[in-house]
Each structure stands twice: as structure tokens, then as C-alpha cells.
Amino acid sequence: MALSFIIGLATFVIYLLIWYLCRRHNRRIAVMAAAQHQLANARGLGPAAIAAMPAFVCENSQEGGGGDCAVCLGQVQGGEIARRLPVCKHLFHVDCIDMWLHSHSTCPVCRADVNLAAVAKKAEGGGEVASQPLPPV
Numbered sequence: 001m002a003l004s005f006i007i008g009l010a011t012f013v014i015y016l017l018i019w020y021l022c023r024r025h026n027r028r029i030a031v032m033a034a035a036q037h038q039l040a041n042a043r044g045l046g047p048a049a050i051a052a053m054p055a056f057v058c059e060n061s062q063e064g065g066g067g068d069c070a071v072c073l074g075q076v077q078g079g080e081i082a083r084r085l086p087v088c089k090h091l092f093h094v095d096c097i098d099m100w101l102h103s104h105s106t107c108p109v110c111r112a113d114v115n116l117a118a119v120a121k122k123a124e125g126g127g128e129v130a131s132q133p134l135p136p137v
């Protein structure tokens, strides 16, 4: 009687242990899959490509100054360093857009490809750039 109770208890404990190990294993697989997915989607620009884009100190009087930065949703104010994307001319804080471009190669507003090398390659391939929708002003 006591023996069957111990066997039952042991079976239960072993079952719990297996369940716990499986759950931990599955969770680790899920985390790894998510990381791999993130890695596969990370196709941002290199530091050199980001630095090649024009950055300037925004002036209040300047045309285009005082626009909104779509990354932080704050206003680009006079005296702040801003960067204008060469393809679509959208304006962002330099810190905001640099952070964005580390993991993306498109404009956060209009999704225009800001990877100049890719754009040049497309242009060579036959006027695909011209068929892109015009960015909102």
C-alpha cells in the first residue's frame, strides 16, 4: 500500500519534471526563433550610409524648419540638428533618424527606400524610382 503510494508520487514528480523541462525548452526555442526573425528583418543602413545623408542645424526662419519628426512625434525646433532624407526630403531629428536607420532602410513616414545604393541600382534597372508614389508634403 505504502509502496504503491510512493510509486504514484514518484511518477507524479517525474511527470512534473518532464513538463517543466519541456516548457522551458519550448520557451527557449520561441525566444531563439524570435531573435532569428529579428535578425533576418534587420536590414538597416551602415554607419557610413547614414553619415552620408545631409544633416544640418535647423533654423526657425529656414523653410522646412519647425516640421514634425515622425520618429519621436516631437517638433524639429530651431537650433536642433536635423537630417533630411535625400530621396523623399522628409525631416527628422538626427538622433531619431539615425536610430531608425540602424534597423530600417526606409523612410518612417513614406517608406521610400533611403538606401542610396539600392535606389541607384533600381534606377539603372529601368526607371522604377519614377514610378514610386510622391511623398506627402
Ligand SMILES: [Zn+2]
Residues within 6 Å of the ligand: 069, 070, 071, 072, 073, 074, 092, 093, 096
Ligand atoms: Zn525626433
Ligand SMILES: [Zn+2]
Residues within 6 Å of the ligand: 085, 088, 089, 090, 107, 108, 109, 110, 111, 112, 135
Ligand atoms: Zn519620406
